[in-house]
Amino acid sequence: MDSSLKVSSLLGxxxxxxxxxxLTGVGVxxxxxxxxxxxxxxxxxxxxxxxxxxxxxxxNYVGRQSTEIDTLTTFRILDTSxxxxxxxPNTQSPGQLQEFxxxxxxxxxxxxxxxxxxxxxWQTLAGQNGPKASPGIIYWYGTQNPRSDRDFxxxxxxxxxxxxxxxxxxxxxxxxxxxxxxxxxGHEDADPQNPRVGGPCSSFFRIPENAEIGKDxxxxxxxxxxxxxxxxxxxxxxxxxxxxxxIFSKEDARRMxxxxxxxxxxxxxxxxxxxxxxxxxxxxxxxxxxxxxQLHNERRNQIGEKKSSWFSW
Ligand SMILES: [Cu+2]
Numbered sequence: 459m460d461s462s463l464k465v466s467s468l469l470g471x472x473x474x475x476x477x478x479x480x481l482t483g484v485g486v487x488x489x490x491x492x493x494x495x496x497x498x499x500x501x502x503x504x505x506x507x508x509x510x511x512x513x514x515x516x517x518n519y520v521g522r523q524s525t526e527i528d529t530l531t532t533f534r535i536l537d538t539s540x541x542x543x544x545x546x547p548n549t550q551s552p553g554q555l556q557e558f559x560x561x562x563x564x565x566x567x568x569x570x571x572x573x574x575x576x577x578x579x580w581q582t583l584a585g586q587n588g589p590k591a592s593p594g595i596i597y598w599y600g601t602q603n604p605r606s607d608r609d610f611x612x613x614x615x616x617x618x619x620x621x622x623x624x625x626x627x628x629x630x631x632x633x634x635x636x637x638x639x640x641x642x643x644g645h646e647d648a649d650p651q652n653p654r655v656g657g658p659c660s661s662f663f664r665i666p667e668n669a670e671i672g673k674d675x676x677x678x679x680x681x682x683x684x685x686x687x688x689x690x691x692x693x694x695x696x697x698x699x700x701x702x703x704x705i706f707s708k709e710d711a712r713r714m715x716x717x718x719x720x721x722x723x724x725x726x727x728x729x730x731x732x733x734x735x736x737x738x739x740x741x742x743x744x745x746x747x748x749x750x751x752q753l754h755n756e757r758r759n760q761i762g763e764k765k766s767s768w769f770s771w
Pocket of ligand 1: 488489490578
């Protein structure tokens with residue numbers, strides 16, 4: 459009983475509410491979007507695992523503690539014609555909540571993006587979407603000539619060498635939605651041959667070496683989920699997340715990292731550097747909760763107790 463007190467003081471009440479919301483099937487579930495960006499190389503890459511990273515977020519990200527995150531963050535595209543905007547109405551122009559800033563990076567940095575599969579992988583593995591269904595493909599596109607009226611079809615014309623379409627952007631990377639590691643917590647054995655790790659999935663892309671310093675790189679995450687129920691050329695289902703990444707020079711980046719280390723050493727780290735990772739902590743909390751529930755069930759079975767209160771952890 460006292461464990462609930464410990465957990466709530468560790469995670470904060472809003473995380474407890476999130477965990478309960480997830481486990482009871484209300485609130486945060488549904489589709490997929492980019493939850494968090496971090497540098498996986500370069501001056502901003504945090505090599506010390508004991509230190510909190512400095513993540514960045516998509517435009518107007520609201521945080522996983524918001525019970526409205528699915529509605530506010532999912533942007534589903536069912537029509538890929540030239541008039542279809544690439545970004546959701548609330549993310550067509552740059553903008554961030556103060557607690558969810560944009561990512562800082564430098565030229566050539568490897569960027570790691572985290573997203574939850576929210577059933578799109580395990581249900582496919584379980585055959586629930588049909589024998590030929592696929593979790594689909596992620597395309598990363600970047601431009602330093604952002605326009606609020608940027609349409610989906612013009613982005614899809616961009617190529618890795620920058621010569622495609624209107625020539626204003628690049629294809630940065632193309633990866634499988636299923637990174638072959640991640641799975642929604644609780645479905646780790648969805649593929650018995652290849653046990654998964656419960657938690658966020660990862661997709662990587664690289665900042666162009668010639669990205670202009672001092673200017674944002676606008677990045678589009680486009681997820682082609684059109685094989686949701688198997689190959690069907692008449693069926694379209696895409697999702698997008700839109701984000702801006704600030705490009706710094708290596709010198710400025712190193713100075714900022716040093717400054718941050720100094721602040722931390724002085725014990726007055728800025729509030730945002732102490733910010734809890736938006737997607738990993740609730741997931742860890744959920745893992746802990748599920749493990750605790752398993753232990754509770756085992757113990758209950760052992761003593762043959764009839765009690766079935768779901769929340770008694
Ligand atoms: Cu979905």
